[in-house]
Amino acid sequence: MDENSIPWTRVAAFVRQHTHDVRNDLNSLDLETELLRDLVTDLEATTSIQSMQKQLRSVAMQLRTLASLFHEVQPMMEPMDARSLLTLWREKHSAMQRAPEVKWIDELGEQEVNADASMFARVFLELLTNAAAFSPGAALTVSARVEGQDVIFELKEPKKSPVDPSTWGQPLHTSRHGSYGMGLFAAKRCMAANGAAFTQSYDESSGCLISRIVLGVI
Amino acid sequence: MDENSIPWTRVAAFVRQHTHDVRNDLNSLDLETELLRDLVTDLEATTSIQSMQKQLRSVAMQLRTLASLFHEVQPMMEPMDARSLLTLWREKHSAMQRAPEVKWIDELGEQEVNADASMFARVFLELLTNAAAFSPGAALTVSARVEGQDVIFELKEPKKSPVDPSTWGQPLHTSRHGSYGMGLFAAKRCMAANGAAFTQSYDESSGCLISRIVLGVI
Numbered sequence: 001m002d003e004n005s006i007p008w009t010r011v012a013a014f015v016r017q018h019t020h021d022v023r024n025d026l027n028s029l030d031l032e033t034e035l036l037r038d039l040v041t042d043l044e045a046t047t048s049i050q051s052m053q054k055q056l057r058s059v060a061m062q063l064r065t066l067a068s069l070f071h072e073v074q075p076m077m078e079p080m081d082a083r084s085l086l087t088l089w090r091e092k093h094s095a096m097q098r099a100p101e102v103k104w105i106d107e108l109g110e111q112e113v114n115a116d117a118s119m120f121a122r123v124f125l126e127l128l129t130n131a132a133a134f135s136p137g138a139a140l141t142v143s144a145r146v147e148g149q150d151v152i153f154e155l156k157e158p159k160k161s162p163v164d165p166s167t168w169g170q171p172l173h174t175s176r177h178g179s180y181g182m183g184l185f186a187a188k189r190c191m192a193a194n195g196a197a198f199t200q201s202y203d204e205s206s207g208c209l210i211s212r213i214v215l216g217v218i
Numbered sequence: 219m220d221e222n223s224i225p226w227t228r229v230a231a232f233v234r235q236h237t238h239d240v241r242n243d244l245n246s247l248d249l250e251t252e253l254l255r256d257l258v259t260d261l262e263a264t265t266s267i268q269s270m271q272k273q274l275r276s277v278a279m280q281l282r283t284l285a286s287l288f289h290e291v292q293p294m295m296e297p298m299d300a301r302s303l304l305t306l307w308r309e310k311h312s313a314m315q316r317a318p319e320v321k322w323i324d325e326l327g328e329q330e331v332n333a334d335a336s337m338f339a340r341v342f343l344e345l346l347t348n349a350a351a352f353s354p355g356a357a358l359t360v361s362a363r364v365e366g367q368d369v370i371f372e373l374k375e376p377k378k379s380p381v382d383p384s385t386w387g388q389p390l391h392t393s394r395h396g397s398y399g400m401g402l403f404a405a406k407r408c409m410a411a412n413g414a415a416f417t418q419s420y421d422e423s424s425g426c427l428i429s430r431i432v433l434g435v436i
Contacts, residue, residue, distance in 0.1 A: 008222050008223060017393035017398065020395075025277045032270050032273070052254075063240075066236075172228045
């Protein structure tokens with residue numbers, strides 16, 4: 001037994017079970033607040049009960065979201081224009097609050113790819129969110145092009161100093177309040193399940209972090 | 219990166235942080251119920267609020283207990299009679315509900331050991347609880363003896379068929395409702411922190427599972 005590491009499958013089963021158990025308890029509390037609402041007429045008390053319900057449901061939703069990161073990734077892939085994925089990326093960017101500045105470069109032709117668009121959308125948003133958080137103010141470049149039988153999506157993110165992404169994307173990378181370092185890991189799993197290669201590297205000549213998704217043309 | 223396993227330290231940090239976050243939310247809900255109690259006069263509503271508080275505190279306590287399994291083990295060791303540990307084991311047994319039948323064999327002399335008695339108590343209880351759960355009805359034997367410079371505590375548990383304990387005691391071994399397979403792992407960590415060797419083996423000649431704790435005489 002190597003006491004120093006735990007198989008991903010066991011950690012995932014634990015998180016799914018534990019969040020399920022806590023959500024059961026929250027659900028039972030939610031039912032109790034429903035009961036309570038019928039018993040109470042006082043306005044202030046009613047407001048307080050509503051506030052509790054809102055909190056209970058918010059915690060339950062957070063647990064559900066967390067658990068979803070520990071489920072098997074099951075993409076629903078279908079053929080689509082590679083360009084539609086780039087469009088999706090732009091839409092995700094437009095919908096962001098405090099969206100970073102992005103230069104969009106579309107060098108695609110009419111290539112088609114097999115993909116679960118919703119998973120790509122999540123990954124695109126994760127990459128933009130990380131860029132906004134860790135390179136605030138930097139103007140990003142998102143490009144899409146074709147090389148041989150591959151469609152290549154790239155996010156270029158200027159960095160003030162070199163970074164080493166080699167250890168990024170490990171599950172539970174860092175644990176801070178409400179955030180458990182699962183984002184990049186989930187992104188990698190999503191892309192792998194879609195048959196896409198996801199890599200990150202630091203390019204010394206441009207001083208940029210390059211996040212690259214490579215997907216085969218069908 | 220080996221995606222298939224996660225360092226224990228990262229999993230532990232995650233569980234501590236996550237249970238802390240959820241407990242924060244539960245605490246805020248608890249405060250809301252306090253507020254609500256002052257606003258409500260109806261008896262049925264008051265009872266309902268009390269029931270919610272009880273549930274909230276019970277979940278918070280479960281989270282605290284779970285988190286404690288993921289903290290560093292810090293024994294408070296002090297010199298004591300080896301026999302006092304055996305006495306502790308008997309006390310833990312007496313306090314059990316549906317305690318299994320145990321034959322006690324004390325072959326100790328006046329040896330002293332360095333130990334955190336509360337940790338040994340927890341481990342003794344864990345072993346008895348497991349024996350009661352997995353070998354119901356079997357009469358157990360607990361013995362304590364000295365060999366050279368070692369004090370040896372042994373629990374013998376007759377098994378209906380051979381068992382292979384070699385993979386037992388891994389963290390998050392199994393996840394069922396409310397139970398996440400941390401018991402034996404925690405026991406092993408406690409014993410290691412006390413400088414004691416904890417092993418389990420199946421003895422073919424007697425058909426018994428033998429759980430053994432070896433502690434140096436001081």
